[in-house]
Amino acid sequence: MSDIFTLMLRLEGPMQSWGYRSRFDYRDTALEPTRSGVIGLVCAAMGIARGEDISRFDAISRMGVRVEREGKVERDYHTALNVIKADGSGTDTVVSLRDYLADASFTIGLESNKRDLLDEIAKALLSPIWTLFLGRKAFPLAVPPIIEPTNPVKPGMLEEHLLNGESNSRVILESLDGERTQHDSPLCFGERRFKPRRMTVKFVPASINP
Numbered sequence: 520m521s522d523i524f525t526l527m528l529r530l531e532g533p534m535q536s537w538g539y540r541s542r543f544d545y546r547d548t549a550l551e552p553t554r555s556g557v558i559g560l561v562c563a564a565m566g567i568a569r570g571e572d573i574s575r576f577d578a579i580s581r582m583g584v585r586v587e588r589e590g591k592v593e594r595d596y597h598t599a600l601n602v603i604k605a606d607g608s609g610t611d612t613v614v615s616l617r618d619y620l621a622d623a624s625f626t627i628g629l630e631s632n633k634r635d636l637l638d639e640i641a642k643a644l645l646s647p648i649w650t651l652f653l654g655r656k657a658f659p660l661a662v663p664p665i666i667e668p669t670n671p672v673k674p675g676m677l678e679e680h681l682l683n684g685e686s687n688s689r690v691i692l693e694s695l696d697g698e699r700t701q702h703d704s705p706l707c708f709g710e711r712r713f714k715p716r717r718m719t720v721k722f723v724p725a726s727i728n729p
Contacts, residue, residue: 526628552653556703566649583627583681586688619654645668691718697719
């Protein structure tokens with residue numbers, strides 16, 4: 520039996536936001552869930568507060584995402600009144616820009632050789648301690664995150680479970696030699712410390728009828 524296991528999740532909702540390079544008054548979103556966003560979701564389910572130790576999740580060796588439905592990037596404009604100026608000379612009105620994905624759906628795979636950790640995560644997501652949301656508190660999930668409640672953790676690597684969906688679906692896999700780098704692997708949420716991870720993009724092969 521394989522000593523590698525994958526926990527399968529579904530993240531779907533009318534609005535999602537997966538920021539990883541936001542600065543000052545602009546809040547961006549990636550086109551698919553980030554590792555920090557997924558780990559944050561898991562922390563909410565397990566009741567792990569911001570600033571608490573999250574090193575246990577280092578045992579998640581890789582994360583993968585299959586795009587079931589590409590979202591459309593939309594933008595909100597938020598106005599905040601009476602914001603204190605940096606020099607303390609008074610207040611000002613600040614407009615911030617916040618991007619989000621509309622009507623997107625993703626299948627997530629979390630790969631590890633620690634089945635007990637994946638089982639613990641699945642149990643928490645089935646009965647979360649805190650409310651779950653898709654990147655921002657105003658963005659709830661449209662469907663439960665565990666795809667198969669009776670069999671959420673499966674033997675095998677990410678590729679075995681993510682490269683078998685709808686033909687030509689985009690799949691993003693963590694890979695040491697990946698061509699894309701994203702600074703979204705969390706070290707500490709309280710101090711907002713992250714490290715980079717490398718990813719490669721593949722596509723579900725078209726099915727061949729006999």
